[in-house]
Amino acid sequence: MSRQERVDQGSREPLKSRAEYPYHWDADDFVSRRELLRLAVLTSGALFAATVAIAVRGAFGNSSSGSRTLIANASDVPAGSVKYFDYPKKGDQAMLINVPGLGFVAYSQKCTHLSCAVRYERDKDRLYCPCHNGVYSVTTGDPTAGPPQRRLPQILLERDGDRIFARKEQA
Amino acid sequence: MSALFRGPDPERGVEPIVPPGREALLTAAVAIGIVLLAIQLWLLTVALDIYLAGARGQLWVLALLSGVVFVGGVVAIRVISRGPRTTGRR
Ligand code: FES
Numbered sequence: 001m002s003r004q005e006r007v008d009q010g011s012r013e014p015l016k017s018r019a020e021y022p023y024h025w026d027a028d029d030f031v032s033r034r035e036l037l038r039l040a041v042l043t044s045g046a047l048f049a050a051t052v053a054i055a056v057r058g059a060f061g062n063s064s065s066g067s068r069t070l071i072a073n074a075s076d077v078p079a080g081s082v083k084y085f086d087y088p089k090k091g092d093q094a095m096l097i098n099v100p101g102l103g104f105v106a107y108s109q110k111c112t113h114l115s116c117a118v119r120y121e122r123d124k125d126r127l128y129c130p131c132h133n134g135v136y137s138v139t140t141g142d143p144t145a146g147p148p149q150r151r152l153p154q155i156l157l158e159r160d161g162d163r164i165f166a167r168k169e170q171a
Numbered sequence: 172m173s174a175l176f177r178g179p180d181p182e183r184g185v186e187p188i189v190p191p192g193r194e195a196l197l198t199a200a201v202a203i204g205i206v207l208l209a210i211q212l213w214l215l216t217v218a219l220d221i222y223l224a225g226a227r228g229q230l231w232v233l234a235l236l237s238g239v240v241f242v243g244g245v246v247a248i249r250v251i252s253r254g255p256r257t258t259g260r261r
Contacts (some may be wrong), residue, residue: 022183025259033197033198033201034197034252035252036201036249037200037247037248038248039202040201040204040205040208040244041204041241041245041247041248042209043208043246044204044207044240044241044244045241046181047208047211047214047215047241048211048234048237048238048240048241050215050239051211051214051215051218051233051237052237052238054218054219054222054230054233054234055218055223055231055233055234056216058221058222058227059227059230076258093254098179102219112223136207139200149220150220150224153193153225164213170223170225171223171225
């Protein structure tokens with residue numbers, strides 16, 4: 001016995017409702033699936049548009065930013081120490097590290113996981129994000145442990161005598 | 172829709188006239204559509220990841236793949252929306 005027949009059995013006036021809504025249960029299912037398919041195609045269009053938008057931004061946006069800025073004197077940052085500064089804009093925290101045996105490197109302090117401030121830990125020779133225990137290599141900025149999947153943006157440096165300049169930030 | 176279903180019938184109620192195999196076709200289309208949507212979502216996340224990582228070379232390939240899925244969906248829905256064949260072999 002179909003669902004429709006079961007419903008009809010308990011009613012004295014089954015035909016009135018059918019006249020008002022003349023679709024069988026199965027027909028109703030059929031229409032709903034077609035509507036769902038239409039919705040799926042609309043969603044597909046939205047996903048496509050979003051992917052194109054990212055590609056356009058990637059093609060025409062700039063992957064590096066910043067201008068030449070004096071950030072420190074080399075003599076003020078001895079081996080194994082760090083100096084924090086703002087780059088490329090005020091409020092964008094960055095760090096200049098004098099890595100023993102390697103020299104000066106600079107990175108953005110913004111964790112690539114959820115943007116907490118990353119700090120240099122000299123005793124463990126690593127860059128550490130305390131929010132979710134993210135760890136980065138101090139020599140390359142690559143993530144080595146924890147949730148971060150992308151490397152820290154690096155800041156290219158230029159040295160002029162004792163003065164160290166930041167040239168640009170590279171993602 | 173009206174081409175597919177009879178109007179109200181006082182004696183028997185309404186029976187759908189859905190050509191054999193058409194319901195299965197629609198169900199298959201919905202299932203495949205959902206899988207393709209998941210693939211498109213994955214392409215979007217890969218694109219975002221590449222964009223944020225600063226390597227931008229492959230982004231157009233991902234957009235193109237997503238576009239192919241979308242166009243395929245549009246074509247599929249047009250084919251499915253066409254009414255059942257009323258002429259030809261019986
Ligand atoms: S924000 Fe840095 S690990 Fe989560």
